[in-house]
Amino acid sequence: MSTATSTLPPKREITTKPRFSDKVFRAVVTGGGFSSLVILGLISLFLLYNGLNVFRTEGLKFITGFDWVVPIPELGLPAQYGIGAMLYGTVVIGLIALFFAFPISVGAALFLSYYAPDWLKKPMVLVVDVMAAIPSIVFGLWGYFILMPSAEYWAKLIHKYLSFIPIFDMPAPVFTRSPFIAGLVLAVMIIPIITSITREIFAQTPLDRIQAAYALGATKWSMIKSVVIPYGRGGIVGGAMLGLGRAIGETVAVYTVLNIVFDIRIEVLLSAGGSVASMIVNKFGEANPDELKALMAAGFVLFLVTLLINFLANFIINRTARE
């Protein structure tokens, strides 16, 4: 009887104050959580710092000019660094890629969501995922050795029948390594990205609205036109933009199939084009320290452009997904 009263445990301290271990835990995890922000900040800082001199001496001409001349001090020739032609070329091949990839991707996403028989759905999703996992150098080699001979023939056909349109005109009959072919390779690369994002958005279409459309006697296409597309419009646009971002930043695959020329040309079938990312690899090998700074500046511009596109695309997708 007497032992029971003596072994009462001491009163526990009840507190909402986090323990020491929790404070450490929270500090470490928060630190880790912010590391991606820190890395992004460091990337822009270092590239900007290295490229600052070039930005200062070239000014706006760095963006608009299209000459890339390494200085020759013995002859008194000053340096000229302008990536205008490369920026233009990047936009051109990005748009060509999107022109082919966008309808195919949206169509494929519709196929996967509403047309494909059940036994085909899983393997098709697997195909799209595998495509997204293939390294860009593989696309580069495939584009150069397998796609290019066919694409050259297609380009000749386009030129033969549509050369009255200025962009299909041809000053010199060289059809290989053109922006058209680079755009085709990029299209194959971004199809899986756009397809999987649009498919995810389509999957969120409310079932009751789909069934309501069918109950009103809609055909499949009328249902898609009046329910699925309006509902997923933001996601489709966002997915296309993410694909464009990937196309703009792609380096190796474009480098293998594109002939990089510092000149602005509107003929997309001609063997002369540009891409900021590929230009960096192209010039990096033999760059002197001064030119290296200019490449850093080009990298900074590329970083800003892709970051902006990604911000915008994710913003649109997140907004669509939340509605």
Add this chain to the structure above:
Amino acid sequence: MSTSTIPRPTKPWGINLKQAVPDVIAAFVALLTTYALVAYTPLKGKLAFVIVLFIVAVIASATISGIRRDRKAALNSISTVMVYVAGMFVIIPLVSILFEIVKRGIGGLSFGIFTTDMAVTSTDAPLSEGGLIHAIVGTLYIVLIASVISVPIGVLTALYLTEIKGKAAGTVRFFVQAMSGIPSIVAGLFIFAVWMIALGNQYSAFAGAMALAILMIPTVARTSEEVLKLIPNDLREAGLAMGGTQWRTVAMIVVPAAQSGLITAVILGVARVAGETAPLLLTMGGADALNLNPFAGNSSAIPFYVWKNFALGSENAVSRAWTGVLVLMIIVLFFFSLTRFLSGRKGRF
């Protein structure tokens, strides 16, 4: 004892003979028309055949639905054909890529390439000489080091987003999403600016690994976040109710419960960066000899090996490049299937 016949249930929504006959006839007519057009007009070749067949098929199917029902049905059948074609266009490149890789790469595949490097072999030498052990070792090193750097950061980011849910969680999530879109060449330039220019180091496998780590962090973080979100809140509450601190709850309950999903996240990150080429071109130097020290000296990786041999352009060098691509694809697809296998197992998170 008469045998009773069970009536087969009818399917009024299915295809019946009356409807199928015009369809079959239309398909036959379309094929014939296409053949006639290609054979007797200036349109020539396989490409022309495919395009003409496509156009004729669309017109035929639209006409049949138009006659049978109305304009809306015709439109529906056109869009159906379009969507099927789009689905086909997604499969064709993959089949072509995989087929060509195996066809062109298998010739150079032998046991020897896994035991020798290219230190004393010219790239034009017969394929039986030389190998890519230096590239395989390099790839192993950079993938391993990149994982060691990026996995803690990626998982901590995911924990911040799911466990702490701080005020900045939305911003962090947004930036991680944006980070997954930065071009690989920019990561290479950044490491070059920091590691080579600012700190004065030389090319090494470690530098390449750091560039890959930058690309790997967002993949690991986003996948881990998805996995941790799936852990039921009951588990966390149970841990706290038993008097555990948040640290103990996360370390002893949440992370072990999400273990296989987190491993999937890491492997997904590895599959993402194993084939990266552009950042390596700026940071690794590209050696022909085996370099067992990841922290000093030029080294190679499989994508770099492919790139180098492709750039040389001679027949044997290109064959070597294709063999490199085959080895690279086997590695990437191995990791890819591993993630499928791990995330496909049921009953676990």
